[in-house]
Amino acid sequence: MDESIRFYHDIIQYFKENYINLAFILVFVxxxxxxxxxxxxxxxLRLTKKSPNHITANFTxxxxxxxxxxxxxxxxxxxxxxxxxxxxxxxxxGLLTFVIGFALKDIGENFLAGIILAFKxxxxxxxxxxxxxxxxxxxxxxxxxTIVKTPDGKDVFLPNAILLKNPLFNYTLDGYLRYEFTxxxxxxxxxxxxxxIIIDSVNNVExxxxxxxxxxxxxxxxxxxxxxxxxxxxxxxxxxxxxTVHNNIxxxxxxxxxxxxxxxxxxxxxxxxxxxxxxxxxxxxxNVEQK
Numbered sequence: 001m002d003e004s005i006r007f008y009h010d011i012i013q014y015f016k017e018n019y020i021n022l023a024f025i026l027v028f029v030x031x032x033x034x035x036x037x038x039x040x041x042x043x044x045l046r047l048t049k050k051s052p053n054h055i056t057a058n059f060t061x062x063x064x065x066x067x068x069x070x071x072x073x074x075x076x077x078x079x080x081x082x083x084x085x086x087x088x089x090x091x092x093x094g095l096l097t098f099v100i101g102f103a104l105k106d107i108g109e110n111f112l113a114g115i116i117l118a119f120k121x122x123x124x125x126x127x128x129x130x131x132x133x134x135x136x137x138x139x140x141x142x143x144x145x146t147i148v149k150t151p152d153g154k155d156v157f158l159p160n161a162i163l164l165k166n167p168l169f170n171y172t173l174d175g176y177l178r179y180e181f182t183x184x185x186x187x188x189x190x191x192x193x194x195x196x197i198i199i200d201s202v203n204n205v206e207x208x209x210x211x212x213x214x215x216x217x218x219x220x221x222x223x224x225x226x227x228x229x230x231x232x233x234x235x236x237x238x239x240x241x242x243x244t245v246h247n248n249i250x251x252x253x254x255x256x257x258x259x260x261x262x263x264x265x266x267x268x269x270x271x272x273x274x275x276x277x278x279x280x281x282x283x284x285x286x287n288v289e290q291k
Contacts, residue, residue, distance in 0.1 A: 025076060032072035040065030060118065062143055110144045113160035117141060123170050128177070128237070130169040132162060175238040176213060179250045183257060184226030186267035191219055191227050194266055201260040202233050207249040209234040226269050231257065
């Protein structure tokens, strides 16, 4: 207990005798962190120009900033005359790492996962991905988590380890994305003629691919009250990078298909509701309320 009191007394005495030096050291720390942030930004800009994946550049620049700031911290301890403390800290780094490894297992795991994701590059900035049922566009990746923005505008912070451990679906990595929907026509209509109208309508929409990945129209199901036709088509996400553009193309295709079928005299039946009367000798009573 006496040693602890003496230790704190020495620290107070040190501050009293070296307050001018401490002021310069404070300036050194502030300038050091400013320079570290500046170099981190410069590294990010240079790596962004050279690397095709901006996420890798961003993550690498964060590591550069962390290393530079660590150097500033240890240099500050040395200038404070705490070189022996610094040496002990470095000497005990192995034990400290071992202890912290258990206490901060998740943080370390996410950090290593972030390094693997940044350099393996399973996705790029603004890629549309899905993992553990969460779908959205990648906005950033840092030391601990990956930020994904969902189509409804929510920002989801996914721990990097989740993306590394679970199946990850990238819908835009190769630039192609497929949409599909189903439309039903009545049984009295000619399905062969409907297929021709639908394929012509889909091909006329700007943004729909027509070469190797051309639209694919098939009769999908003979339902209770309709012949269901499945419509599949592809778009190039490199030409329309924004999610709103993707949805606009899909909406335009569906709208044009419905318009073309109605103009061609086809009936698009709705669901049929069957009403049964369990009183065979009585009149069917219906109550209609007008609001």
